[in-house]
Amino acid sequence: MSQAKGYKGRFRAPLFAALALAAAPAMARDIKIGLPVDCTLGEDCYIQQFFDRNPAPGVVQDMACGTLANDGHGGVDFAVPSLRAMKDGVDVIAAAPGTVVAFRDEMPDVSSLSEAAPDLEGRDCGNGVVVDHGGGWRTQYCHLRLGSVTVETGQKVRMGTPLGQIGMSGRASFPHMHFTLRKGDLKVDPYGPDASATGECSLDTTPQGVWLEAPDYVPGGLLQAGFADHVPNIAQVREGMVTAAETPADTAAMVVWGYAFAGQIGDEIEIIFTGPEGEIGRHIEELEKGQPFLLRGYGKRTPVMGWLPGDYIGLVIHRRDGEEISRKRVTTTVPGEAP
Structure with a gap:
């Protein structure tokens, strides 16, 4: 991900190094975020995976006490059902106001399981955008469609500003956008930053977390x-x-x-x-x-x-x-x- 269009395509190390998953206790909820995709969940897009709240290796638990996550999954995956839907175009939008601090737009939309997949070392996110929201909060939008990124480093964005489109670049085997919320150097669950690594979950209701309107938990x-x-x-x-x-x-x-x-x-x-x-x-x-x-x-x-x-x-x-x-x-x- 670059600071200018001519950059060689690696994310800046401080932004995309491997980060700890544990969240600090009593984390201040001084950010509110909207849906980061311009589509209707349950109709033309859906959530494929949630944040894994259990820090133990080999154990998966999402915020609803289910297993709709991969081990160590540090974000929320917003997906479309087919490559046709991806090619038709589904916008990825800024979840909150802020400033673009990094982007990349040079990697093909090829399944990472394919023999034609490019070298992904240091580029798992594929094409993507990082937005700084102040107060230590940042959002990251990964696997965007090649050629779809519409912002540059230093650009101010509002909630809802188009950033790119859902794609399949980087380490992705189906068309989706991996959405990550960070507080400082920690990946946190937007459904409950304080509970990101506690194993806490709720069977009864969808937690509100920092969402303005929390997307419903749909278990399949x-x-x-x-x-x-x-x-x-x-x-x-x-x-x-x-x-x-x-x-x-x-x-x-x-x-x-x-x-x-x-x-x-x-x-x-x-x-x-x-x-x-x-x-x-x-x-x-x-x-x-x-x-x-x-x-x-x-x-x-x-x-x-x-x-x-x-x-x-x-x-x-x-x-x-x-x-x-x-x-x-x-x-x-x-x-x-x-x-």
Whole structure:
């Protein structure tokens, strides 16, 4: 990250060295922050991971007593469901007023798991921006889309000023923006800076922390659903599959698929497929292992005489402990006149 456009692309060492995760007790809450992305959570973006409050290695605990974090995860990940959504553009915005003190905008949007990934030594954040808010508070915005950064060092920003767009640069394997809040040299949880390394959590309510309006804790759920003429693979879905408004009567098959995040052992995914004459079929599957992302599909081969004209509806439901946590509904139409 640079202080000028011609900088070689490394973050300034004091800003991006490995930092301790423990937060000082009784930390002054002299900052209030807004949502750092210009999107609607639960509709066109979502939170993939929260801050890990448990300092013990190998043990994960988020602020809601769950495990929606990686071990040592020192921020909040705001994600979009597909590369198509990333390419359409979702703005990353300043969470509070301040001054830009560093930025980088030169790294490609390539999965860090890919053989084509660049050297990431010292550049895990990828393209990003750091804003100083005074009083020892700083925010950092990582994995921004190449070419999207719109600010420079020394620039004053207001809450809501566009900084760049969600991308997949640096150490990222899905399109998202990693948001970090720091007080001095400490990474802290915006849902409760004083509790950042205490292991404290709340089962009942989403903590307010330093948010003006705290984003809700969503423990997983469906990101996308659609119809296809085959069972898609996860790479196709991550690219951004779109269900056609119309499906030909002689298509090879009709498959309803659902793509979800943060699946846990014992979760159920139910797929219900209906057509002009009622229910065509349904399928329920229980997860045998936890999965950060999961794709399930169910459908039928095309009848000999083809599909009847009319509307076909796919409903995908994600349940946990018997309770519905998410659902997606998708429709396609076979054109023609009903017999």
